[in-house]
Amino acid sequence: MDAMSRIEAGLNLAFMRALPSGPPLLGAAMRHAVFPGGARVRPRLCLAVAYACGDDNPAAADAAACAIELLHCASLVHDDLPCFDDAATRRGRPSVHAAFGAPLAVLAGDALIVLSFQAIAWGVAASPGRIAPLLLTVGQAVGMPNGIVAGQAWESEDKIDLAAYQRAKTGALFSAATVAGAVAAGAEPGPWRAVGEALGEAYQVADDLLDAVADAAECGKPVGQDAAHDRPSAVRTHGVDGALAMLESLARTAAGAIPDCPGAAPLRGLIAQEAKRLVPKSLSRVAA
Amino acid sequence: MDAMSRIEAGLNLAFMRALPSGPPLLGAAMRHAVFPGGARVRPRLCLAVAYACGDDNPAAADAAACAIELLHCASLVHDDLPCFDDAATRRGRPSVHAAFGAPLAVLAGDALIVLSFQAIAWGVAASPGRIAPLLLTVGQAVGMPNGIVAGQAWESEDKIDLAAYQRAKTGALFSAATVAGAVAAGAEPGPWRAVGEALGEAYQVADDLLDAVADAAECGKPVGQDAAHDRPSAVRTHGVDGALAMLESLARTAAGAIPDCPGAAPLRGLIAQEAKRLVPKSLSRVAA
Numbered sequence: 197m198d199a200m201s202r203i204e205a206g207l208n209l210a211f212m213r214a215l216p217s218g219p220p221l222l223g224a225a226m227r228h229a230v231f232p233g234g235a236r237v238r239p240r241l242c243l244a245v246a247y248a249c250g251d252d253n254p255a256a257a258d259a260a261a262c263a264i265e266l267l268h269c270a271s272l273v274h275d276d277l278p279c280f281d282d283a284a285t286r287r288g289r290p291s292v293h294a295a296f297g298a299p300l301a302v303l304a305g306d307a308l309i310v311l312s313f314q315a316i317a318w319g320v321a322a323s324p325g326r327i328a329p330l331l332l333t334v335g336q337a338v339g340m341p342n343g344i345v346a347g348q349a350w351e352s353e354d355k356i357d358l359a360a361y362q363r364a365k366t367g368a369l370f371s372a373a374t375v376a377g378a379v380a381a382g383a384e385p386g387p388w389r390a391v392g393e394a395l396g397e398a399y400q401v402a403d404d405l406l407d408a409v410a411d412a413a414e415c416g417k418p419v420g421q422d423a424a425h426d427r428p429s430a431v432r433t434h435g436v437d438g439a440l441a442m443l444e445s446l447a448r449t450a451a452g453a454i455p456d457c458p459g460a461a462p463l464r465g466l467i468a469q470e471a472k473r474l475v476p477k478s479l480s481r482v483a484a
Numbered sequence: 485m486d487a488m489s490r491i492e493a494g495l496n497l498a499f500m501r502a503l504p505s506g507p508p509l510l511g512a513a514m515r516h517a518v519f520p521g522g523a524r525v526r527p528r529l530c531l532a533v534a535y536a537c538g539d540d541n542p543a544a545a546d547a548a549a550c551a552i553e554l555l556h557c558a559s560l561v562h563d564d565l566p567c568f569d570d571a572a573t574r575r576g577r578p579s580v581h582a583a584f585g586a587p588l589a590v591l592a593g594d595a596l597i598v599l600s601f602q603a604i605a606w607g608v609a610a611s612p613g614r615i616a617p618l619l620l621t622v623g624q625a626v627g628m629p630n631g632i633v634a635g636q637a638w639e640s641e642d643k644i645d646l647a648a649y650q651r652a653k654t655g656a657l658f659s660a661a662t663v664a665g666a667v668a669a670g671a672e673p674g675p676w677r678a679v680g681e682a683l684g685e686a687y688q689v690a691d692d693l694l695d696a697v698a699d700a701a702e703c704g705k706p707v708g709q710d711a712a713h714d715r716p717s718a719v720r721t722h723g724v725d726g727a728l729a730m731l732e733s734l735a736r737t738a739a740g741a742i743p744d745c746p747g748a749a750p751l752r753g754l755i756a757q758e759a760k761r762l763v764p765k766s767l768s769r770v771a772a
Contacts (some may be wrong), residue, residue, distance in 0.1 A: 218629025218648075222637035226628070279586040296640075298567040302590060303637045306562065306597060311625035314602045317619035324612040327619075331605035339598035340514070341506025349510035349591045352584075360506075440502065 198328050199247075202254075203239045206262040207231070210315045225296040225304040226311075227271045234287055234416070237470075238373040239265040241395065244466055245388060248459030252382055254458045256326055259319020260376040263312040263334050268369055270308035271344045273301050280348070281421065288416040304382070309338070320380070329379045332375075337372030351427075358428055362400055363393075370396030387455035394450035398431030402474035404429040409436060410476045440479065447471035487535075490542075491527045494550040495519070498603045502595075513584040513592040515688060517557045522575055522704070525758075526661040527553040531685065532754055533665030533676060536747030540670055544614055547607020548664040551600040551622050556657055558596035559632045561589050568636065569709065576704040597626070608668070617667045625660030632656050639715075645715055650688055651681075658684030675743035682738035683755070689731045690762035692717040698764045705738075728767065733757035 197205070207230055215223045245259035251329035276283040276291040277298060284294045291302035312334065320327045337343050347364030374392035378385040383423050406415050407422050408431040422429040430439040451464045472480070485493070488579050495518055499748040503511045527549035534545035564571040564579040565586060572582045581589035600622065608615045625631050635652030662680035666673040694703050695710050696719040718727040739752045760768070 214628045216629060218634045218652075219637040219641050219645075221640055223628060232655075270594075274590055277590065279590065300637060300640050302562055302565065302567065303633050303640075305634045306593065307626075307627050307631075307637075309594060309597050310623050310631070310633065313619055314623040317616045317623065319615040321600060324616065327612065327615045328605045328609040329599055331615075331619075335602040335605065337599050339513060339595050339602060340502045341504060343595075343598070345509060345591050345595045345598065346506045347587060349507040352509055352588050352591075353507050357507075364506075367691060 199240050199243045200236060202258055203236050203261055203265065204233075205321065206239075206258040206315070206319075207233075207265065210262055210266070210311055210318070213318060214311050214314060221296060221300055222303055222307060225292050225300045226307055227380060228289075228295055229273045229292050229304055229308060230266065232287075233265070233269075236265060237399065238268055238369055239390070239467060241370065242373040242377040242380075244459075244463055245374045245391075246381040247377075248383035248454070248457050248463045249378050249383035250458055253320075253323050254328070254379040256320045256323055256330075257377060258332075259315050260330055261373075262315045262319070263330075264337070264369060264373050264376060266308045266312035266315065267334065267338050267344070268313070270305040271338075271348070271369075273305040273308070275348060277301055281425070282353075283418055283421075285412070286417050289415075322437065323382075326379055326382065329385070333372050333376045333379055333385070337368040342368055356428075362397070362428070366400040366403070367393050367396030370399065370409040383457065384455075387453070390453040391450050394446050394453060396473065398443050398446035398450065398474065401430045401439050402476075404431045405436065405439050405443070405479065406476050407431075408439075409478055414453055414477055436479070440475065443474060487528050487531045488524060490531060491524050491549055491553065492521075493529075494546040494607075495521075495553065496604070498550055498554070498599055501606060502599050502602060505626045509584060509588055510591055510595060513580050513588045514595055516577075516583055517561045517580050517592055517596060518554065519528055520575070521553070522556075524553060525687065526657055529658065529680070530661040530665040530668075532747075532751055533662045533679075534669040534741070535665075536745045537666050537669035537671035538746055541608075541611055541614075541668060544608045544611055544618075544668040545665060547603050548618055548622075548668040549661075550603045550607070551618075552625070552657060552661050552664060554596045554600035554603065555622065555626050555632070558593040558600070559626075559636070559657075561596070562593040563636060565589055567711070568639075571706055571709075573700070574705050576701075611670075614667055614670070617673070618664055621660050621664045621667055621673070625656040630656055644716075650685070650716070654688040654691070655684030658687065671745065672743075675741070678741040679738050682734045682741060685733035686731050686759065686762065687736065689718045689727050689734065690702055690764075692719045692738070693724065693727050693731070693767065694764050695719075696727075697766055702765055724767070728763065731762060732759065734745050 242261040273292045342364045352359040371392035374388040375385045378388045451467045454460050530549040561580045630652045638649040659680035662676040663673045666676045739755045
């Protein structure tokens with residue numbers, strides 16, 4: 197099964213286990229947040245690393261990948277809420293609170309966080325020694341002090357720690373994706389953190405580029421938000437050309453940080469391909 | 485160490501591990517949600533069951549108890565939000581969103597959910613075989629289809645499943661407290677669910693009584709909310725005397741459901757004592 201099929205199957209399995217009954221609108225709001233997905237970048241990265249490390253326990257890798265995607269979806273639902281970005285659209289469709297109201301959006305985010313930890317318990321039970329490291333990897337990526345929730349919270353501070361903000365807001369889940377992929381496959385996770393960190397930075401830069409130069413149709417969500425909310429952005433600091441150069445450099449850094457493992461070469465190829473895909477269409481047409 | 489000291493120490497340990505740095509206001513909002521606590525009823529119940537079952541791994545029991553209290557605190561923070569109860573006070577102090585704003589209240593709830601799962605990973609790592617059952621016990625109490633988040637979501641449905649609503653809104657975390665206590669101590673958890681279910685119902689009835697007859701000072705939060713929000717309540721259905729009789733009967737049911745175990749007798753005594761404490765002061769004065 198290819199990576200995308202494994203991810204969709206894993207997500208569907210988690211929903212089948214958790215949503216046999218219960219309040220129907222909450223179930224619908226949770227599904228709306230997760231299906232149809234975006235590029236599933238983080239879980240694909242997690243599976244790619246597990247695969248590169250030998251993938252000796254595919255159920256554990258699938259669970260780790262799904263947990264990370266569920267947490268990503270949960271964070272999008274909460275970030276879109278009226279008290280944060282107040283975004284009416286996401287992935288080209290109404291955001292969860294626009295479609296279901298703020299109460300169900302809050303609860304859908306909560307339930308997706310819980311579901312991500314349940315997915316680990318279900319999928320990794322056969323390798324009990326890997327559960328705690330996976331939980332801690334994922335928990336660190338989401339909670340205090342450096343996870344995505346902490347990243348979002350920096351926006352509520354008078355004095356923002358910019359490096360901590362960006363590392364937490366985007367980088368944390370990418371690092372977790374690579375580290376969790378290695379842990380799920382029983383490999384030494386240490387060297388993989390740097391790969392995820394560089395890729396996380398690359399995606400943040402790509403997101404800043406999209407926000408600055410793409411239209412809402414390409415982006416699937418409102419654009420121009422960084423300037424409108426006076427948020428830090430690589431484009432606002434370094435200009436479009438500077439941001440493009442950063443994106444390429446970060447992809448090279450990530451590929452260079454991959455440790456010796458059975459699947460290092462194809463993983464490097466995947467990263468190079470992904471770096472090209474990340475350049476907004478309007479810019480890649482100009483460059484071509 | 486007595487149960488209350490174990491619980492406070494466990495919660496402090498989780499905060500020390502998770503909050504060495506990070507955005508200060510989010511850390512303060514999380515602390516505000518957890519300290520000073522209320523009666524810590526659910527974690528005390530969890531520890532009491534673990535103790536009754538022999539408490540062979542106190543670190544695991546402490547972690548389970550803390551996880552359950554953190555999830556309870558998270559649910560209070562989110563339930564108080566303007567889009568739900570819009571409660572300005574909680575435990576006699578400003579609610580988290582009243583003190584820190586809605587964005588940090590959303591994020592504090594999220595981070596506390598994550599922290600509860602981290603607490604399990606930290607505390608139970610030495611008994612890896614107990615991690616997955618504990619995760620699933622706790623996850624089931626919070627997520628879909630029957631956990632507290634699902635319970636809150638029933639309030640957004642046009643047609644409410646009243647039994648499912650009450651079981652999920654209050655009962656789920658009580659059942660989890662007893663089951664998790666048994667799992668943490670390596671005991672057979674099955675029989676303990678009925679104990680937690682009856683106690684959860686008893687606490688729901690006690691909460692309905694408080695809301696109907698206590699003043700805000702005794703309650704520590706606004707009263708008269710069930711009638712104001714047209715919510716189901718044992719007092720609205722059965723009257724004050726009927727609700728009092730239910731409370732006593734449920735406490736007897738809980739005590740009667742305790743399985744054979746080393747500490748069954750003191751646990752029965754604790755439940756009888758707790759059932760008395762739960763009667764609102766104004767009613768116990770009349771009864772005395």
